[in-house]
Amino acid sequence: MTDTQQRAAAKAFAKNWKDRGYEKGDSQIFWVELLTTVFGVTEISQFISFEDQVHLDHTSFIDGYIEKTHVMIEQKSINKSLTAAIRQSDGSMLTPFEQAKRYSSELPYSKRPRWIVTSNFQSFYIYDMEKPGGDPEIIRLEDLEKEYYRLQFLVDEGNTNLQREMEVSIAAGEIVGLLYDALAKQYVDPTTERAMKSLNILCVRIVFCLYAEDAGIFGQHGMFHDYLEEFDTKHMRKAVIELFQVLDTKPEDRDPYMEESLAQFPYVNGGLFANEDIEIPQFTDEIRNLLLEKASADFDWSEISPTIFGAVFESTLNPETRRSGGMHYTSIENIHKVIDPLFLDELKNELKEIQQITVQRTKDKKLRDFQTKLANLQWLDPASGSGNFLTETYISIRRLENEVIKELQRGQITFGFDESSPIHVSIDQFYGIEINDFAVTVAKTALWIAESQMMKETEDIVHMNLDFLPLTTNAFIVEGNSLQIDWESIVPKYQVSYIMGNPPFHGFTFMTAEQKQDMQNIFPGVKNLDFVCAWYKKASDYIRGTKIEVAFVSTNSIVQGETVSRFWDFMQDDIINFAYRTFVWDSEASVKAHVHCVIIGFAKFSRSTKYLYDNGRTTVAENINRYLMNGDDILVRSRNKPLCDIPKMIYGNKPADGGNLIIEDEDLEDFLMKDPKAKKYVHPLLGASEYIKGNRRWCLWLVGADPEELKKCPMIMERIRKCKEVRENSVAAGIRKFADTPTLFAQRTQPVDKDFIIVPRVSSQARRYVPMGFIKAGTIVTDRVQVIPDASLYDFGIIISNIHMAWMRVTCMRLKSDYSYSKDIVYNNFPWPLPTEQQRQKIEKTAQGILDARALYLNSSLATLYDELTMPPELRKAHQQNDMAVMQAYGFTKGSEAYKSEAACVAELMKRYQKLCEEQK
Structure with a gap:
């Protein structure tokens, strides 16, 4: 359904249910009509269930439950309050939300709702269970025509195919890790730069061959496996070297007398097999078995997601991330949080409107124009890593193009294209900058795999074979420091349509000397900005005088506290057109890295409609300020x-005492037993944890204490000596100076003779x-x-x-x-x-x-x-x-x-x- 159609359906639904609704008789009809007419749910009986039993101390019934999207519904009659407590059968007083929460607590963990919706036919109160204690979002029936999109969470299912791709991709990464480790053992010295680069290139080539044979790129299934199987372990190294040479040689330049098992492999091109000066070690029985069994016969590489696998692959073969204990990748869901509002939603809506045209000639022209538009767009990721943003964007754009081709094809065997290929969108439209040379190689390979997969989808539409090899396209991903390179030397800004990505997150204290110098070059004289800020400033300068739009994932530090004014002063002419407020960005597969992020889409011009996204809720904003709120651009300094x-x-x-002036509660009795005279100097001590959690701690407060009395307190004197020692040995000069006053806290700000408010x-x-x-x-x-x-x-x-x-x-x-x-x-x-x-x-x-x-x-x-x-x-x-x-x-x-x-x-x-x-x- 188009936006226009959904608005009309929502208007009709609101009109139909105005001033009516009885809990027992109308609830199911209300929700069925909402889901089918407004949100297009077709198999409604399989989508939502009603009156599911839940067993408390008695049997109760859940009014509505949508398992696919984890939504629980508690329905009340019209004019019933959704915030007032209602007496339950057990005598307790619960609001509708509290009632639903009680039901939720009795469900298996896997079925507990992400969302609880309470309704009285006139209003929807939406509670996000990922945000405990937050106010509900309220949507009134009378506003549904304008705000129907805020209920989209009711029907947004997780993609099961995507889940399968993710699982397969991570499993593939684990296989690569095994191969990597087994091959690394065979190098004379795997720590040298040449050996490490060679090992990485060798793994990339093997992965491409594994994928190519399963995806049919090499011609027939199992070609790579069958070729290697002919050789025992002793001769496998030589066989692999000869195969790589053949894959990089045009058919007309090959030895006409070579073995048929080699000659059948196609010419790849693209530079993937071009460097013959790489170091390839001898193979072992373990490596041979991994290649022929675990990596080939037992696994189907054609099912991997190039978006996820590229990142997992690069992470698997990156020594730093291997040491950190996890394969890192950015989820496809999170990538779409960037690219959907940046350009994809608009393109999808444009195609939907074209598809509604009834005059075939006009529709075909619009479709061709739209395909040309797709083929002329260009993207830049200035921190491209393994290319997951570029890869997922390519796949998304090609899928739109395939919809166009399908519309023009109209089920025919032949199609009305004048060109030799129906495909116009190319990976040539994608540019990236990445400092890691191996990540550059992986990114290009991931894009080639994506190109192969999308070409297969096109073949299924046009019912003809399209040649993937030799590779004729190339993604322009450049190795270099993005903060030092002139981006226009990579791609002139007049060619670029969108800039996107996930630049690195480093706080000031975690930056290298080179990174700090890069920051100083971009923000002269300013400290304590997150590393990601530099990409914002570079992008802001690059897009000046253009209609380019930018969207970056960032740590939420750039929209909080003192950083806001310090950073956004450099970005005063940039307008935020959409933003995701703080959410958790899970960026690892085997070890989840919970980074709290925002996404900010900005340009030098203002969109007619601005969107704020917050925990599954979407708000239309008049203006998005630097705190990612709907409000004026005001900076709090x-x-x-x-x-x-x-x-x-x-x-x-501030104690700065090494803990020596502080007495833990469990040690106090023993301390005073050994040193009773110390009691007059012992005071309660509160920090945030002690105050909030009610824990007890104590301290020695020796301000104005008589030195002679202190000399008579052996336990106090021992702690004073230790405090002095800790301060003298501190690496911080600011702490060492307090060694002269070891009886006192390093900084004393609080007047001890006054009551006070603690915060x-x-x-x-x-x-x-x-x-x-x-x-x-x-x-x-x-x-x-x-x-x-x-x-x-x-x-x-x-x-x-x-x-x-x-x-x-x-x-x-x-x-x-x-x-x-x-x-x-x-x-x-x-x-x-x-x-x-x-x-x-x-x-x-x-x-x-x-x-x-x-x-x-x-x-x-x-x-x-x-x-x-x-x-x-x-x-x-x-x-x-x-x-x-x-x-x-x-x-x-x-x-x-x-x-x-x-x-x-x-x-x-x-x-x-x-x-x-x-x-x-």
């Missing part, structure tokens, strides 16, 4: 003093609220927290509110996915409200209500109290009342956008922040 007239926040104390610097993103609270004077804190002395109940009510948390979620840095609360970015820039005296008093009252609710559960840690599953109802209610009071102080009334949407709330706060900044100039 670091400041060391608060923007508003509020109490100052300071860092906690953990790191807290789990699973919590809606960062746990904060009041601490009595005398408790010592570490630099894992920040504190606000002289703070009032009102101050606490503001910073514990969801408005402040929403601001924090956007502006703070992250440690992986956890919040990293910064005083200079989050607190000092936060625009406080200007409440009336009555509003201030109300906030004080609701803030005290939060503390009172916590006090009801003194045996529970804050980690437990703020777990979304175990938060007591009294505490949740207290927070909701406080949130409401703070909303009123900001003037965010119940009907306002800022009240309904967290994103709109932050957008309004950004405007207030900007206004305050301008007033202080």
